[in-house]
Amino acid sequence: MDIPDKDILRYLNIYYQRLFPLKEIYSWLGYGDVITFSRREFTFKLCNQLIIRNQAFTVCNQLKACLFREFPIGIDVGAIYNISPSNKSLPKYCVERELVFDIDISDYDDIRTCCKGPDICTKCWKYIVIACKILNIYLENDFGYHHILWIFSGRRGIHCWVCDKDARTLNQCVRSGILKFMCNEKINGLNKEMQLCGRKLDYYDRRLLAIIDPEFVPVCIVDQNLLDTKEGVDYFLPLLPNDKARTDVQQLFSDHQSSMDRWNAFTSYHENMISSHAEYWQGWEEFPDYLKLHYCSPRFDVNVTEGISHLLRCPFSVHSVTGRISVPFDLAEVELFDPTTTPTLKQLVTEITTLDKNLSSEEDKRLSKDQKRMKDYEIIGFKKFIDIFQVFLEKLINTH
Numbered sequence: 001m002d003i004p005d006k007d008i009l010r011y012l013n014i015y016y017q018r019l020f021p022l023k024e025i026y027s028w029l030g031y032g033d034v035i036t037f038s039r040r041e042f043t044f045k046l047c048n049q050l051i052i053r054n055q056a057f058t059v060c061n062q063l064k065a066c067l068f069r070e071f072p073i074g075i076d077v078g079a080i081y082n083i084s085p086s087n088k089s090l091p092k093y094c095v096e097r098e099l100v101f102d103i104d105i106s107d108y109d110d111i112r113t114c115c116k117g118p119d120i121c122t123k124c125w126k127y128i129v130i131a132c133k134i135l136n137i138y139l140e141n142d143f144g145y146h147h148i149l150w151i152f153s154g155r156r157g158i159h160c161w162v163c164d165k166d167a168r169t170l171n172q173c174v175r176s177g178i179l180k181f182m183c184n185e186k187i188n189g190l191n192k193e194m195q196l197c198g199r200k201l202d203y204y205d206r207r208l209l210a211i212i213d214p215e216f217v218p219v220c221i222v223d224q225n226l227l228d229t230k231e232g233v234d235y236f237l238p239l240l241p242n243d244k245a246r247t248d249v250q251q252l253f254s255d256h257q258s259s260m261d262r263w264n265a266f267t268s269y270h271e272n273m274i275s276s277h278a279e280y281w282q283g284w285e286e287f288p289d290y291l292k293l294h295y296c297s298p299r300f301d302v303n304v305t306e307g308i309s310h311l312l313r314c315p316f317s318v319h320s321v322t323g324r325i326s327v328p329f330d331l332a333e334v335e336l337f338d339p340t341t342t343p344t345l346k347q348l349v350t351e352i353t354t355l356d357k358n359l360s361s362e363e364d365k366r367l368s369k370d371q372k373r374m375k376d377y378e379i380i381g382f383k384k385f386i387d388i389f390q391v392f393l394e395k396l397i398n399t400h
């Protein structure tokens with residue numbers, strides 16, 4: 001993080017005091033019910049690396065007091081239990097947990113050339129954009145969920161929180177089933193020879209293709225240049241149906257150099273093979289579409305979705321490595337979201353401190369604490385994130 005160790009507590013103090021939307025987070029995590037909130041598990045990561053687990057709070061002010069006592073650099077949110085998670089004397093089990101999804105860009109390392117590991121840029125963010133759109137189709141169209149919160153994790157990807165009551169009470173088995181349904185195993189799953197398993201594309205595949213098709217060439221072939229790197233070609237060739245096809249395509253790739261030329265050559269070759277009824281391409285008429293689905297289908301962190309007691313970073317908390325705030329984004333504008341310019345703790349606190357140095361106007365003095373808070377949010381550009389969260393929250397509260 002870009003803040004010296006000696007200053008970090010001061011920065012966190014100002015952040016929790018002035019910017020962290022505590023009241024909103026409280027309303028969300030308790031769903032308007034004090035008992036529910038009191039059984040919600042929190043875990044805090046302190047600046048000295050210490051982790052305090054199994055924390056719970058009966059009221060918002062208790063959580064607030066904890067933030068100002070411990071100044072955690074990381075806040076993780078867990079499930080809602082039958083009793084307070086801090087109670088160690090009675091058996092406890094999860095009774096509610098949002099249906100959560102975690103998509104990390106590091107899981108796309110074998111099909112990206114711009115960054116590796118936890119690094120992310122606007123080029124590889126496009127894989128996340130495709131994944132979010134697809135996930136949303138499943139959640140809204142197939143499962144009928146309405147209360148979906150999209151969060152940039154602060155470093156390498158996104159978290160999706162499905163907060164409908166029906167989703168919160170799903171057991172682990174059903175969560176696994178949902179994931180299995182979405183993971184499109186036949187597309188993602190390669191057989192032992194690392195080849196795609198041929199079959200006819202179905203309604204669900206076609207629906208995903210509508211999103212993926214316009215993106216595949218710009219993202220994979222152009223931006224990621226996947227057919228012009230050794231790793232990219234080594235990944236592509238084994239996906240072909242058989243050795244004969246592989247030999248043809250290898251020859252084709254040695255005759256064409258750029259990623260785009262190679263893709264165009266491949267698609268023309270495929271068309272010729274199909275129209276000339278080449279025996280070793282029989283049954284693979286839809287292979288290019290198959291490839292597109294394989295490259296661009298979402299890659300989920302299975303454990304996060306399946307594990308009901310899994311902890312997940314609290315929205316608006318700080319990522320302890322990057323210092324970036326874990327902020328919500330609007331799915332309708334996911335393409336415009338730039339993970340490399342999201343606010344950092346240092347930037348926000350510096351801006352708010354500068355704001356304070358300018359004497360507050362008479363008008364400011366007349367504002368209530370909440371009004372002043374919103375005005376501060378607006379000036380430092382944080383309001384757009386708060387607004388997204390409030391829109392989500394209002395819709396959620398109105399349903400209860």
Ligand SMILES: [Zn+2]
Nearest residue numbers: 114115121124
């Ligand atoms: Zn990148």
